[in-house]
Amino acid sequence: MPEGDTVHLTAARLRAALAGQSLVRGELRHPQLVEHDLAGRTVLDVASVGKHLFTRFDDGRSLHSHLRLDGAWHLYRPGMPWQRPAHQARAVLETAERTAVGFNLHDMELLPTAEEDRLVGHLGPDLLDPDWSDEHAAEALRRFTARGESELGLVLLEQRVMAGVGNLYKTEVCFLLGLSPWTLVRDVPDPAAAIDLARTLLLRNADRPQQSTTGELARGRTTWVYDRGGQRCRRCGTRIRTAHQGDGVHARIAWWCPTCQPGPSPRGGVRGSGRGRPG
The missing domain is CATH 1.10.8.50 (Helicase, Ruva Protein; domain 3)
Structure with missing residues (x-):
């Protein structure tokens, strides 16, 4: 699962590409959102909260997405071929100059911006909050x-x-x-x-x-x-x-490192070699 800095960087790149721009194409391909067409909406902001992303629009709504293990947002110039198959696309937000495609997005929801806290209010303080105090x-x-x-x-x-x-x-x-x-x-x-x-x-x-x-x-x-x-x-x-x-x-x-990190050991088996990626 992506770290918070990866999600933060994704939000920054989407914000730079979309904020202040009107969508000429706004498709949501998630089964519960397919009836919504965001074409004509203006993107106000893209923000990250922990590992959650919110794309905010001028009609007072936000598109929430979570990358989990395999999700990603890609940016393209209109007409450029996508690097992932189209059947993995869950959102396509296109302006006159850029196309943002969300692949394998999870937990997608279109909700009032004022209600974002409903999805992230349970989280602890965001370590990358720009207003950290x-x-x-x-x-x-x-x-x-x-x-x-x-x-x-x-x-x-x-x-x-x-x-x-x-x-x-x-x-x-x-x-x-x-x-x-x-x-x-x-x-x-x-x-x-x-x-x-x-x-x-x-x-x-x-x-x-x-x-x-x-x-x-x-x-x-x-x-x-x-x-x-x-x-x-x-x-x-x-x-x-x-x-x-x-x-x-x-x-x-x-x-x-058992030398540099003394203390309790795991209850299960221990491997001294090999590589692995976290699930």
Whole structure:
């Protein structure tokens, strides 16, 4: 599932292409929305809230979409061939100069802009909120510390605590904090620092497609432990281990260095080599 910075960048690119423009084509191909034609509407804004996208129109409505695992918005010049098959298109928003195509979009809904909170009001503070304040940080800290009996790695992924962290940043935050992903939140020495670190990493990558937590953009050098199972830790040389964390649909692969990240170990099996992508 895309991280919050990926969704933030998607919103920025759609905003630059569509905001202030009238649609000459506005097709919604989701089964529950096919009767709606947005042609003639003017796009006012495109905003991200955590991992949710809202395209706002001049008639007081918003198109909500969620990328989940396989969704994406592509931008084309009118007439250009699409890079994905047409049957995957769920929305086509075209102006005189640009065409935005939403492929494999999920949880689509056309709703009054004033009611967007109905879909995202349950989320914790958005780490990429442009209006982030001390109040946002305090609320994230309150929600974070309230999960004291839960594992750090799982709480970092909990969008109701703070919105925007995915498995990549969860993994890297745990490493940079020097804590096992299975550390209980009550045992995290500085919870505020964990929140601040997650926000810092997301902000660092919010305006570019490359995601790096090491400060390097070269291939194979962008992360400390994420997706590096069996390879040597960049700090100490210990082989990075992998294991699943969480249950059912919430299970994700965790990568960690047992030397740099002392603490609780996973209850299930541990792999010392191999690579894998989180579900």
